[in-house]
Amino acid sequence: MSRTRLPSPYATSTPLKRPTSYSWTDLMITSLSGTLSTVGLDWVEVTVGGVGLRVNVPSSLIDQVGQVGDGVKLFTSLQVKEDSLTLYGFPSSDGRQAFEALLGVNGVGPRVALSILSRMAPETLAMAVATEDPAEFKGVSGVGTRIAQRIVMELKGKLEIEVTAAPTARPDAELTEALTALGYTMSEVMEAATSLPHDEPLELEDKIRLALEYLAGQ
CATH class of the missing domain: 2.40.50.140 (Nucleic acid-binding proteins)
Structure with missing residues (x-):
């Protein structure tokens, strides 16, 4: 006597798809x-x-x-x-943005990026990039001259971080030369120049004196 096989309640005409594999990179x-x-x-x-x-x-x-x-x-x-x-x-979200932007630079890994942001605020990094000032990275562990220049070049226009001083408001060449010769970075020079009074003309010696007084108080 033949038996009739009843369809399984789990049977389906459409083959079941295997779940898509999960990758940690999606997290x-x-x-x-x-x-x-x-x-x-x-x-x-x-x-x-x-x-x-x-x-x-x-x-x-x-x-x-x-x-x-x-x-x-x-x-x-x-x-x-x-x-x-x-x-x-x-x-801050600026810190995260700066960190991830630095990781996009060839030769900069997480440890070096963290070392950079341990030495400078995201705004300082943005200023160094805007003013094309690789000297700002002097003394940062793992960052030599070539990597510093690469950071400045490759991050140009990629950081959406507001800086307190407009990069176009550059100090005069003589003041810049005098302060950088004393070891100050370009961002420090620009900050000091912004602090100078602009309602009257100043001699170079007065500019240097006032700039040094400002920087000494920071």
């Missing part, structure tokens, strides 16, 4: 908010929903993040490698 963590639980020299741990996340931050900004127990928000960039997932965080 975007652009910010996180939580409680500051630990503070290191160049990193912090933020507890979010009971999970502690370690975030690398510029060492000069550690104090700006907050005190242990404070509620904090960091703008973050997740860097993915074959064997690691590393979070880098900044108190």
